[in-house]
Amino acid sequence: MSDIAPHLTIGQVAERTGLSVHALRFYEQEGILANPVRRDVGGRRLYTEQDVEWLNLCVILRASGMPVPEIRRYTDLARRGDGTEDERLALLREHQQRVIGQIDQLTRSLDLINFKIGVYEDRLDPAPGEMCGIARIGDAAVTS
């Protein structure tokens, strides 16, 4: 935990985060790194383990649909440090709601998909004792 900081190359970080080297440079340019990346004598980026940790968090945020500008905002707040906790919390809560909403929407979509799959399964291979005409679920779009 001392300052040995093993200097990861961009390629290694790409491997560890699942991001492409292109994406890593893009993210840096978009201001999505808590502290500025250092460079070696040849101008090559040197990442730290902290950077990787941070990027992995960002990957999660992106994967759950947080737009890049908002991640930048979050990063800014984190960089500024003390006194920004309430804003960071607010931002996370907002995102939390978005994610919950997405899950909700997907779950409802999945219900319909499951239902339609059921219809096709029955149509292709009707279970014994089951009638052909399947009750419609309200007015839901159950066409074809």
Add this chain to the structure above:
Amino acid sequence: MSDIAPHLTIGQVAERTGLSVHALRFYEQEGILANPVRRDVGGRRLYTEQDVEWLNLCVILRASGMPVPEIRRYTDLARRGDGTEDERLALLREHQQRVIGQIDQLTRSLDLINFKIGVYEDRLDPAPGEMCGIARIGDAAVTS
């Protein structure tokens, strides 16, 4: 259920489906309508209730991330009718898996977000009897 078919205009369909008129024309052009839209004497589109039902299904599929080309494929199969049920079923099952995957991914993201929110809440307003240093969850990205 007879062939009265009350001829909906594109504007009415837009209202009923939540799609824009632009999107409706775009979808038609993309082949995402089970049967070709009829036109009135002036060349205006006339939709049926079936079209609306179908479109509402498509809206759900889109909302759950099915790409337009795949909806077109599904529409083609539906249009062809009998004998394509197994393909339609396969297509739906594939999508079902995708949606489940998405929900899964979002749920896991949400876990981390919830965790971080908890960290900030404690940091801003520590509950009595709670210590400051919060145990890290494995090596998970819990930075800042």
Add this chain to the structure above:
DNA sequence: CTAGGAGCTCGAGTCGGCTCTAGGTCAAGC
């Protein structure tokens, strides 16, 4: 008779988030 509103077509523009290209530096290995 004319103004407004809804519709039409065709094609261009937009947006987000990368991804790729061109043209170059540098260090290691043969």
Add this chain to the structure above:
DNA sequence: GCTTGACCTAGAGCCGACTCGAGCTCCTAG
């Protein structure tokens, strides 16, 4: 000495799914 491979910058390109605009035709109400 030369090739190879990883890295660099700046900027262009791409993809999907719409969205928008220009310029037109209708119909209807005042």
